[in-house]
Amino acid sequence: MSRLAMLGGTPAVPAGSTDPAATDWPVVTEAEEAAVLRVLRSGRLTATAAGEPEIVALEREWAEYAGVAHCVAVGSGTAALQVALAAAGVRPGDRVVVPALTMNATAHAVRQCGAEPVFADIDPDTYTLDPTRVPEALTARTTALLPVHLHGLPADLDALRSAAPGLAVVEDAAQAHGASYRGRAAGALGLAGCFSLHPSKNLPTCGEGGLITTDSDEVHRAALALRNFGERPPVRTRSYIAHGPGGNARLGPVQAAFTRCQLERLPEQTKERDRVVGAFLGRLAELPGLRVPVVPADRTHAWHILRLRLVPAKLGLPGVAPAAVRRVLHRALRAEGVPLSQYQVAPLPAHPAFRPAGLSVDEIAERFPVAGATVDGTLCLQRRQLNPAAGPVLQAYARGFEKVWEHLPVIRDMVRAQPSDDWRRALAGEAR
Numbered sequence: 001m002s003r004l005a006m007l008g009g010t011p012a013v014p015a016g017s018t019d020p021a022a023t024d025w026p027v028v029t030e031a032e033e034a035a036v037l038r039v040l041r042s043g044r045l046t047a048t049a050a051g052e053p054e055i056v057a058l059e060r061e062w063a064e065y066a067g068v069a070h071c072v073a074v075g076s077g078t079a080a081l082q083v084a085l086a087a088a089g090v091r092p093g094d095r096v097v098v099p100a101l102t103m104n105a106t107a108h109a110v111r112q113c114g115a116e117p118v119f120a121d122i123d124p125d126t127y128t129l130d131p132t133r134v135p136e137a138l139t140a141r142t143t144a145l146l147p148v149h150l151h152g153l154p155a156d157l158d159a160l161r162s163a164a165p166g167l168a169v170v171e172d173a174a175q176a177h178g179a180s181y182r183g184r185a186a187g188a189l190g191l192a193g194c195f196s197l198h199p200s201k202n203l204p205t206c207g208e209g210g211l212i213t214t215d216s217d218e219v220h221r222a223a224l225a226l227r228n229f230g231e232r233p234p235v236r237t238r239s240y241i242a243h244g245p246g247g248n249a250r251l252g253p254v255q256a257a258f259t260r261c262q263l264e265r266l267p268e269q270t271k272e273r274d275r276v277v278g279a280f281l282g283r284l285a286e287l288p289g290l291r292v293p294v295v296p297a298d299r300t301h302a303w304h305i306l307r308l309r310l311v312p313a314k315l316g317l318p319g320v321a322p323a324a325v326r327r328v329l330h331r332a333l334r335a336e337g338v339p340l341s342q343y344q345v346a347p348l349p350a351h352p353a354f355r356p357a358g359l360s361v362d363e364i365a366e367r368f369p370v371a372g373a374t375v376d377g378t379l380c381l382q383r384r385q386l387n388p389a390a391g392p393v394l395q396a397y398a399r400g401f402e403k404v405w406e407h408l409p410v411i412r413d414m415v416r417a418q419p420s421d422d423w424r425r426a427l428a429g430e431a432r
């Protein structure tokens with residue numbers, strides 16, 4: 001049996017042994033280059049340039065793809081969330097329910113509206129907002145739910161709506177382009193949907209960008225105004241008259257033109273990614289103590305991030321802290337050439353910016369046990385699986401996992417030598 005790379009053996013996936021182009025993301029072709037050049041040569045370099053065609057075309061194409069009446073392109077996914085929440089009626093002093101595990105942007109957007117995020121724990125299988133934990137987060141001032149389709153799997157929108165009847169639902173679909181729930185696309189499930197076009201996302205741009213989707217004429221009108229200084233869309237020329245609140249949340253035409261090229265390939269890429277990721281996860285599912293993502297039968301997954309849950313008891317480590325298991329396996333797999341990374345190091349309500357007044361980190365750990373256990377007990381692969389050509393590379397990573405699993409007795413010894421702690425250690429390091 002070959003030695004573990006972390007103990008001096010040859011890595012299962014040696015540097016340079018896989019085709020780097022197979023994991024490049026975004027895929028940039030001559031089509032993107034020509035599209036960007038077309039914009040530069042047009043002289044129409046902002047959304048407000050008279051006759052600007054790229055942004056309106058992207059909005060039309062994305063609305064059609066998502067199966068909604070309207071799309072509003074904005075400057076980032078965070079701007080999409082802030083504008084959509086405000087357009088959906090979230091006002092200063094309101095409360096908005098946010099899952100305890102997500103990117104910090106989700107909660108920042110609520111604050112940018114003058115509202116306060118109230119956190120609810122996530123479901124241990126789907127990693128999305130747990131409908132059974134929503135009622136305890138509701139107050140008389142709660143006006144909206146902001147479920148996150150984390151890692152590309154839609155949250156259980158029907159159950160969430162039943163748990164909070166009458167509240168506006170704004171989807172954080174920043175990671176879920178191309179995913180669906182009960183036959184409808186992510187972004188078409190709530191009052192509004194919000195997407196990021198960050199280059200790391202399944203539908204990328206060159207730079208920053210975001211998209212809002214909605215079927216509501218009212219939300220659409222409000223979002224257009226909020227995006228552009230509270231002005232009404234010009235009939236012929238821009239008036240610069242502010243009719244209400246707003247700012248500059250506009251997308252640029254270069255970014256729109258780039259994303260339109262990406263969108264042409266999105267359906268095919270989503271299908272192919274599903275196939276190659278499925279083959280990869282199928283192999284990992286054979287390893288004891290490693291649980292691959294669950295995809296409920298009523299949903300499709302966009303596979304933006306692959307999160308793998310470790311089950312210490314099934315790894316022969318009953319009663320051992322999951323964080324200790326994760327730390328050792330993370331190091332061992334990275335040494336084998338599997339480029340794992342950690343997606344979120346602490347539940348969001350534990351971040352100093354969002355910690356509810358008067359709650360200690362220990363109380364946060366008690367209140368959001370699933371978010372904490374997810375941070376502690378899972379491994380993540382990001383970005384490498386986005387390019388649909390990554391199939392052979394993912395198969396090489398699967399070999400890396402299988403090799404490490406052949407060495408479980410050594411791994412167990414290393415784990416037992418680890419401190420028995422959890423995510424609070426990472427947070428303590430941040431307190432410096």
Ligand SMILES: Cc1ncc(COP(=O)(O)O)c(C=O)c1O
Nearest residue numbers: 076077078103105174196197198
């Ligand atoms: C779940 C989630 N929400 C919001 C955002 C914010 O998007 P952006 O970086 O485009 O502002 C991100 C981006 O990482 C995200 O992953």
